[in-house]
Amino acid sequence: MLVSKSEGDLAQKLLAALEANVTVPARLRQEILGVSASNRDQVENMAASIVRHISLFAGSSNVLSILMKLDVATGGAFVLVPRDEKLRIDNEASLVVARRTAITLASKLGFGPVERTKVATAVSELARNIVMYAGSGEIRLTVSLTPRISLTVEARDNGPGIANIEQILGGGFRSNTGLGMGLRGVKSIASDFALQSSPGQGTRVRAVFLSPVQR
Incomplete structure (x- = not known):
């Protein structure tokens, strides 16, 4: 986790990485920018929204690769990639x-x-x-x-x-x-x-x- 970065910076990095792969609607943009990496419920709800959006507009086959890019962009602060x-x-x-x-x-x-x-x-x-x-x-x-x-x-x-x-x-x-x-x-x-x-x-x-x- 990038402890030297503010939560606002992390959210901006996450949003930028997502926008590089899919178009992000205003509602999802607001959800991402308002999330706190230390708030488990917020992160879980945001993660669900992101995966649903990627699935709909980029296809489920691209979910993992995009989530990996998001984790790289944020230094793993949100741990979005699902693991067994x-x-x-x-x-x-x-x-x-x-x-x-x-x-x-x-x-x-x-x-x-x-x-x-x-x-x-x-x-x-x-x-x-x-x-x-x-x-x-x-x-x-x-x-x-x-x-x-x-x-x-x-x-x-x-x-x-x-x-x-x-x-x-x-x-x-x-x-x-x-x-x-x-x-x-x-x-x-x-x-x-x-x-x-x-x-x-x-x-x-x-x-x-x-x-x-x-x-």
């Missing part, structure tokens, strides 16, 4: 970290507030299942920019596994702790969903979320 994350889950604190990380990453992929909430909900439910049923495991967040912008949430653990997958996902079974409701909820909000598990073999859950703006 692998997070260990073993307690409530790690659940909070996973949820926050997912929201930040989703914003860098152009997800709006509603879509970010869906991603955060899925991560929270899957991470909570890991803590409750397996004790520990991991959440992997994988970015894809082509052919469509998406974020894949994958939960992995080596816990006791699930014997009655069809009943759980079909609504015919729910444990006393709400396992079925959580998994069905994640399935209902994801664009694509897969569950692999068997008794004694652990569980793998994969949920894909598509960015709402594509070209």
Whole structure:
């Protein structure tokens, strides 16, 4: 981060770099010039706006290259380039970290507030299942920019596994702790969903979320 530069200078550099690649409308210009690099919510909202704009007017295939230019121009002050994350889950604190990380990453992929909430909900439910049923495991967040912008949430653990997958996902079974409701909820909000598990073999859950703006 360029600590020697004022936030106003950073915003100007970001705007200039973006304008070198796409036409920037007045609303987005104002949002960029008003952002504080130290304000997480402002940066996340701005990042989402920038990615949506690039996708619409330059194509999703150009998102990564343009974001890299923006990060170079600002010395990485806003960290706009999305990167895959692998997070260990073993307690409530790690659940909070996973949820926050997912929201930040989703914003860098152009997800709006509603879509970010869906991603955060899925991560929270899957991470909570890991803590409750397996004790520990991991959440992997994988970015894809082509052919469509998406974020894949994958939960992995080596816990006791699930014997009655069809009943759980079909609504015919729910444990006393709400396992079925959580998994069905994640399935209902994801664009694509897969569950692999068997008794004694652990569980793998994969949920894909598509960015709402594509070209």
